[in-house]
Amino acid sequence: MTASQIPLLEVEGLTKSFFGVRAVSEVGFGISAGRLLGVVGENGAGKSTLMNMLGGVVPPDAGTMVVSGRPYAPRRPKDAKEAGIAFIHQELNLFTNLSIAENLFIDAYPRLGGLPFIHRADLRRRAKRALGAIGLNVPVTTRVEALAPGERQLVEIAKAVNAEARLIIFDEPTTSLTHRETERLFTLLETLKGEGTAIIYISHILADVLRLADEVMVLRDGALVERGPRPTFDTRRLISLMVGRDLAQLYPPPAAPQDAAVEPVLETEGLTQPGTIQDISFRLHRGETLGVFGLMGSGRSELARILFGLDRYRTGRLTLRGQPVDHLTPQEAIARGVAFVTENRREEGLLMDASITENMSLVTLHEDARGSLGVIQQRDLEGRVACLGGELRLKAPDYAHPVRTLSGGNQQKVVLGKWLAAKPDVLIIDEPTRGIDVGAKYEVYNLVRELAARGTGVLFISSELEELIGMCDRLLVMQNGEIVGEFGSPFDREAILAAAFREAV
Amino acid sequence: MRETNRRGILRDRFVLGVLRSSPFILFALLLLTFGLLSPRFLQPSTLLLILNQASYIGILAVGMTLVLLTAGIDLSVGSIMYLAATVAGLLLQRDLPIAAALAACLATGALYGAVNAFFITRFNVIPFVVTLATLIAGRGLGLAITRSEGLTLPNSLFTLSSLRPFGVPIAVYVFAGVVLLATLFLQLTPLGRHIYAIGNDPDAAEKAGLNRKRTIVAVYVVSGVCAALAAFVSISQLGIVNPSFGEGEELDAVAAAVLGGTSLFGGVGSVFPGTVLGTLLIQMVQSGLVFARVDIFIQPLVQALVILVAVLIDSARNGLLARLRRRTIRKTVSVPGGD
Structure with missing residues (x-):
């Protein structure tokens, strides 16, 4: 357990404004290896902006980030990748006209000696190993367009694992998955955690967050409103923290009783x-x-x-x-x-x-x-x-x-x-x-x-x-x-x- | 009942297979038709002639294919041909060696392609507009240099173009070389694969850390060089650079690429067999109509018809593919009898 106490990523006072409007305001948190941090908040609460700053998509206006004790200031998604941070977006970043293998190594093809050519056999071998690591049993030459949404997601995860990511950020990963695919994803998340990967998991499905997370963080209007170990939260509390008030009812009452005789x-x-x-x-x-x-x-x-x-x-x-x-x-x-x-x-x-x-x-x-x-x-x-x-x-x-x-x-x-x-x-x-x-x-x-x-x-x-x-x-x-x-x-x-x-x- | 369904699936598979190989089938059908109309058409010498005439359009179309793969278009290639041919012609008239003229010709094409790329990447203007402007500018620049006079080229160039190693015209070797290089580039180099990726999803390419601008610059420069090489091949066959040289060739190049299965929306297509087949189709129709002695004023209509048929087949193929991909929910299918 000592290893998991060393923070992998530490963030302090992270702030970002767009056109004078604060999207994220002085957010600070940390995550250790092998832990899963659930992030919840309404749309527009600043989750995406916060993650985009971690992923090097947008630069922060203020604040500091530290990865494994070293300062981290990504300017491009590539910098994040090099620091071992992978970002799996809600809309997957895959090229449907290319094969699985090509997608896995799109920015780092194995070369044929010193020549500018791709080492195809090596590419296939390494891709096969990467798919094996996450338990996806599909030929690596399959084009991504032929895959189901769940399989595509697994390819994206294989990409992160393959890049030796130590922190993987998931943004709404289950939206297009079937029940079975979701279960498969959750099992894989447990495996990744067991191997020491830190995971940030963003979702609107509160039950999933409560089931998976070791720690939960709630954002509202760009600010961190609550952060703590999972057992201190339940669905009701999460909702009231997210919305900032108690939602007495989840569903508005019907207007009038229905008349069965209507046309x-x-x-x-x-x-x-x-x-x-x-x-x-x-x-x-x-x-x-x-x-x-x-x-x-x-x-x-x-x-x-x-x-x-x-x-x-x-x-x-x-x-x-x-x-x-x-x-x-x-x-x-x-x-x-x-x-x-x-x-x-x-x-x-x-x-x-x-x-x-x-x-x-x-x-x-x-x-x-x-x-x-x-x-x-x-x-x-x-x-x-x-x-x-x-x-x-x-x-x-x-x-x-x-x-x-x-x-x-x-x-x-x-x-x-x-x-x-x-x-x-x-x-x-x-x-x-x-x-x-x-x-x-x-x-x-x-x-x-x-x-x-x-x-x-x-x-x-x-x-x-x-x-x-x-x-x-x-x-x-x-x-x-x-x-x-x-x-x-x-x-x-x-x-x-x-x-x-x-x-x- | 289950049998009926399986037969239906098998039939769909068969139709799809036919549609997939439609460029080949169309090619074979046209060859057969023209052969029946004029038996001389099927002689090896005729086919070599077609190949020879198709070479320069093919080289142009290879460059165009690369551009189309990134979801762009290069309308300026006809003007690049004129400009590059003018540069080559002027140097040859001053008795410079052919190699020097060729180098200057290709450099002109590369430079002009770089200008296209500069406006597209630096100012984010869409390729259609940029290359439309450079189409007009290139022609104007060329005409200003030549004062719209034709350039007659020295005989040495013509002698070169009539070389026939192993009985095959030299232009065909050049075309084959370009196709080989382009195929190696597209299939086997990282930059080639990035072209496909960027054409498929430019946003994802950006997020994946691919250098989009560099790739775009590369394809327009290559397209410019291909246009210049096509011009050199063509003037060596013609022996003269007319003021209208290269006019309208951009449309033939786009047609050849699209006939060969390259999508105008990017990410889909190939140089071999795709664009090569498309080029041959176009040239075969043009030559075949002449051989079959079709009225010269009817010829464009027949050419249009062939293009239309090819595009219709393509759309039928996509429709069927979409239908086959739609998930089937009910495992056992019963087909009602009274339908």
Whole structure:
């Protein structure tokens, strides 16, 4: 245990401002070899900025860092690497068009003697050894694009291990992993710890942090609010420290009790697409929030895509607002009052480089086009977007800024705002709170409640059972592309989980 | 029922295999068509002629492929050809040795490529705009030097170009040499692999500590040198530098690279077999149409059609790939009968 008492990294008074706004304010902490430090905080609390300073991505304005007793002032990511600090970003840093082996050694290819050529055999041999060390059993010549998200993450970890990193920073590593892949990652983290690697683990999933961490650190508004050994924290305490107040309720109360007699806005009968979904029949009523629960790969997202006209279905019937439809396209779905918030907001839900205004007005653009020429009335449009932004409590310095500059929670609000403006009758939301913090989650829930109160039927897809139970009137459980159960309030957690997990073919 | 599904998968695999090798199949089909239209077309001498004529476009297209791999484009190569040819022509007219003229020609290309790279990396202007400007500037500079007069070249150069070691024109050796060097560079050197990485994800490349600017400079300089070499090969065959020399060649170079499977979005493509095949396809269509005595005014339409077909095949391939990659959730698939 003595070895673990020597701090590997010590940070003091670290401060960073952007455009005069303090992002990180005098943060100090230390981490020893073989320990795992969990870092939690809302989006915008300064976690990313703090880690970027450690990783040499941005230079600090003030403060000192010491690695193994030596001063450490990285100016580039390369400096961090040389000091033995590896940073595994939320969006992985892999080149999908290259092989695993090439990715592992992209900045340090083994050379053929003194020649400028790559020693291919040596490259393969060393890559194989690196994958063996973390237990990934895939040929090293496989291109990264052919790998599953979990395997890609393992490649990234292999890269860190291979570079002999003594400290590995993980930023939200589980967002795109399946349950099994997550377990595999956690086992690997334990192994790494056992080998003396220090780990900084950032996550919004508080249960994971509490399970893995030796020590926990809470950030709020750029400052360190609490730091201590894991046993002194529980979920409730973490949340109140992060938010700075007690969140009496995690979910806003529903507007009014549901009337079962109201008309269905979306109805399916025997919807089937070979290979993805089978015999899907359900009704979604006006003002109802209907949850869809299932494990990753149970067909939830595929169902959502079909209902929005993004993918086709072979047989079955689909009725929207009482009218039967066939050959649904996304344009037609929108025209019939369907809105869809996808699970990949970065790739599918937003134009990342376009401004907030442009993104929010995208769906309703035709309404702002006036006169016989159909010219867009820019001023009206901006007014409307500003109004919407206020409603959403969107935190952005300027609506002309690209969406890329926003935090995850605020990006999700822009996606929701886009559809809010269209006043949909059916809202399909797929994993709307993935990777966003507690405060922003609450605001997303509020928006869902508000839409439901205005008469929108909400189809709420999620892999977090707690949030479905908190938000939904009814719950469907999917498994192997089929609906295997329907549950009403009060919900029976065990029965729902049993249905979702039942025999995995 | 399960049988039906498996047959479906096998059929998809087969279609994909066909689409993957589409440049080869297209190549074979065209060769066969032109051969049937004009039996003389299939004679070795004709094929060597096509190869000879394709050489300079091929050299140009190799440079273009490197640029396209970084998700850039070099529109100025036609103007570089003119400028480099002018420099070479003026020196040759003053009776300098061919080697000196060639060196000056290549240096001109390298310098011009460096100018492109300077504006792209230093001021972060997109390559399309930078090279569009240098396309106009290069032509203007060349015309200012020559006063838009043609340069007639000495016979010594023409003699060199008519050398045929082992019965194969010397230009073909030069083309093959360029392809070999470029392939070694792309596949086997760290810088070559970095080109692929940067084209795939420039942000990730930056974070991985790769030197993006240096790589960009390298590809534009190489593209400039390739253009100059292509110019030298071409003028040695023509014996003259006209004021319109090199005009529009940039589009043939891009077409050859893209026909060979190089993506305009970066990160995907190869010099061999990709760009080589694309170049041969283009030249074969051009020569084949002449051999088949197709109306000279119809020829561009047929060329456009071939390019369109190749691009359509490419898009069909990508569509099918995406469909095959979509995960299948239900392990047992039943196909309804009344469909």
